[in-house]
Amino acid sequence: MNENLKQYEQSIKKKHSFSWSPKFEEEIKTDLNKTVIINVVNKTFEKLGWDIVYYDERNAEAKRKGDWNRWTEKINVSFKNGKLTVKSVSLGNEMWDNGRNSKRVKLFIHAFQQTEKEFDHESIAALEKEIEKANNWDDYVIPENLPKPKNKTKPQIWIPIIGGLITALIVGFVVAFLSVKGIYFIGVFEVVVAIILGYVLTQLIKLSNYTFYDHLHYLLIAMIVVTYVSNQYFQYQIILNENNFEAFSFWEFLQVRFDAGLTIKNTNTGWIGLVISWIVQLVITYYVGLLRFVSGLTAYQLKRVPTEVIDFAYYHFVKEKTEQQVRTELSKMGWTAAQDQDEVFESIGAIAGATKLNRME
DSSP states (O other): HHHHHHHHHHHHOOOBBSSSSEEEEEEEEEOOOTTHHHHHHHHHHHHHEEEEEEEEEEEEEEEOOGGGGGGEEEEEEEETEEEEEEEEOOOOSSSTTHHHHHHHHHHHHHHHHHHHHOHHHHHHHHHHHHHHHHHTTTTOOOOOOOOHHHHOOOTTTTTHHHHHHHHHHHHHHHHHHHTTTTTTTHHHHHHHHHHHHHHHHHHHHHHHHOOOOHHHHHHHHHHHHHHHHHHHHHHHHHHHHHHHOOOOHHHHHHHHHHHHOOOTTTOHHHHHHHHHHHHHHHHHHHHHHHHHHHHHHHHHHHOOOOOOOHHHHHHHHHTTTHHHHHHHHHHTTOOOOOHHHHHHHHHHHHHHHHHHHHHHO
């Protein structure tokens, strides 16, 4: 961001916003048409040093990084009927934005209007042609050859199933041991468990080359359930072995737990509090684990196919060829195996998945 924009940013009068995920929005008019408008919006984002995470014909989104290289706001710009709607949303878990969202919106509008003035009729016509060429991939040069497929193992679901369940049992035992010793912190441990399960599942995906999302998603859910159910059973076994209690069943142990309820800071919340805490455990672990798993799966799907091959296949899709025709073109380049071709198509889909992850607030 140049000095003029930095100075203007300092002069902006902030408007504070209070809510869950504070936001600020303004609307302005523009003379630019729908063909070039998003391109100019993206040029404005680049001037401001914000990370572009998504754009289509009428919308563009960017995220601004603050201290510690962390995204602090997401800025959405949409075009309709000659008007731009600019909205900034806080990405941190905050109730008050201290006026930051209003600063982002007003700074963007100022920078956009400066950028808009750089275009006259001739430059707009030239930009339209440039955009059309880019959208049609007219500058793409079909390579004479492509990198050859790597020797990969046939996808094997049994590896993530066995590895995932063993991991869940190990994590369940560790959580049980820490719980019995009284060093379990609600909220913190759930996040740690989720990160471990998501990380291990990602490594098992790489080891097995198995990437079918639905099956892996169900496996993640099973791993979470096994972790917390086995946690209760391991607690039962540890307590039984460390104390001179008369033998009693696991079911009786659960009944005692329900009768005792959950105590938080000397306040007994009863069995209702205990059940709620278990639900919170499952929800936190699921969503954090799912994010870790999806990001790992997407990264693997993108990494296992060379970029040149992805571009080659995508180019033919842009030219409105069918899937079978694209498979034929890949075969001509040495990508003859159905598994290798499927992985190319998965990689194209993973690009969209990566975009969705970047867009998350």
